[in-house]
Amino acid sequence: MDHKYADFAVEKAVELLSVDSPTGFTERAAKWVYDAFSALGFEARITKKGGVLIDLGGEDEDDALLLEAHTDTLGAMVAEIKDNGRLRVAQLGGMRAENGEAENVRVYTRAGKIYEGTLQLINASVHVNGDYGDTKRSFDTTEVVLDEDVGSAEDVRALGVEVGDVVCFDPRTRVTKSGYIKSRFLDDKLSVGILLGLAKYIRDNGAAPKRRVYAHITVYEEVGHGGAGSVPQGVTEAISVDMGCVGEGVQCTEKQVSICVMDSGGPYSYAVVGKLIDAAKREGADYALDVYPHYGSDVEATLDAGNDIRHGLIGSGVYASHGYERSHIEGVYNSLKVLKGYLEI
Numbered sequence: 509m510d511h512k513y514a515d516f517a518v519e520k521a522v523e524l525l526s527v528d529s530p531t532g533f534t535e536r537a538a539k540w541v542y543d544a545f546s547a548l549g550f551e552a553r554i555t556k557k558g559g560v561l562i563d564l565g566g567e568d569e570d571d572a573l574l575l576e577a578h579t580d581t582l583g584a585m586v587a588e589i590k591d592n593g594r595l596r597v598a599q600l601g602g603m604r605a606e607n608g609e610a611e612n613v614r615v616y617t618r619a620g621k622i623y624e625g626t627l628q629l630i631n632a633s634v635h636v637n638g639d640y641g642d643t644k645r646s647f648d649t650t651e652v653v654l655d656e657d658v659g660s661a662e663d664v665r666a667l668g669v670e671v672g673d674v675v676c677f678d679p680r681t682r683v684t685k686s687g688y689i690k691s692r693f694l695d696d697k698l699s700v701g702i703l704l705g706l707a708k709y710i711r712d713n714g715a716a717p718k719r720r721v722y723a724h725i726t727v728y729e730e731v732g733h734g735g736a737g738s739v740p741q742g743v744t745e746a747i748s749v750d751m752g753c754v755g756e757g758v759q760c761t762e763k764q765v766s767i768c769v770m771d772s773g774g775p776y777s778y779a780v781v782g783k784l785i786d787a788a789k790r791e792g793a794d795y796a797l798d799v800y801p802h803y804g805s806d807v808e809a810t811l812d813a814g815n816d817i818r819h820g821l822i823g824s825g826v827y828a829s830h831g832y833e834r835s836h837i838e839g840v841y842n843s844l845k846v847l848k849g850y851l852e853i
């Protein structure tokens with residue numbers, strides 16, 4: 509596979525990363541995904557739940573393969589407008605206050621206004637607060653400081669900000685000359701880019717997989733039920749394309765594709781994992797096998813929903829997951845190689 513498909517995947521991921529989409533607030537990102545696959549000539553539709561289902565073509569409709577990646581991300585929601593005009597927020601998905609502290613945010617009101625602010629420790633000046641270093645960070649000890657002249661709850665409400673408004677953290681996306689990709693929410697927008705890279709490869713080469721192949725870009729993965737619906741008739745296997753774990757005790761690096769053997773939801777299908785390993789070997793992909801200690805995936809939600817399928821999980825290695833994440837274009841390339849091998853195209 510030409511390296512240009514990895515370049516394309518990263519380019520598309522960077523575009524998608526600029527569209528704010530915390531879980532539950534994904535309409536614009538889903539529209540972007542719909543447009544991106546449609547532009548490559550594939551039939552896509554927005555599901556009732558708000559995800560995007562794409563038909564990537566292929567023959568055998570009775571032994572179809574479903575690839576799943578998610579475009580929802582972590583974020584926060586306004587939980588309380590305080591008397592002093594600051595906002596207490598509640599996490600969306602597994603967002604951590606330790607990681608969001610001092611990050612710029614955008615607050616989206618229901619009327620469509622967007623206000624800037626920052627998540628700060630309460631009483632954040634080190635020259636004033638003697639407990640700065642000892643305070644445990646949580647969403648009760650941090651708050652959003654709006655960059656507006658607000659000194660009371662009435663001032664904030666006058667802007668149109670209300671409980672339930674969505675708080676989006678700046679992804680701070682950067683691609684370095686050395687090929688590293690740094691951003692919040694590479695989990696899992698990098699994988700959406702990878703599936704777009706695969707779609708472009710299929711289109712450019714007129715590739716016809718033996719099996720029918722569908723992609724489902726889900727929108728509630730971070731709260732556990734993203735992959736629970738919209739499984740087309742005839743699907744016998746589902747593979748999550750989601751971030752691979754990088755850290756102490758796991759083998760994968762950011763430059764590799766991770767093939768997950770087991771996570772918190774138990775073992776992946778022995779048969780599917782075996783075929784993923786075979787595909788990696790055939791395509792010369794640099795891969796690592798890993799057991800993830802704290803992880804759940806879309807395809808486990810697909811199984812939990814009662815679907816009779818075999819399941820697997822692969823993804824480009826991502827360090828500092830659910831924080832300021834880092835991956836590498838070679839991890840993207842290796843992921844594409846495994847998918848190409850699995851589809852036998």
Ligand SMILES: [Zn+2]
Pocket residue numbers: 578695696729750751
């Ligand atoms: Zn994910």
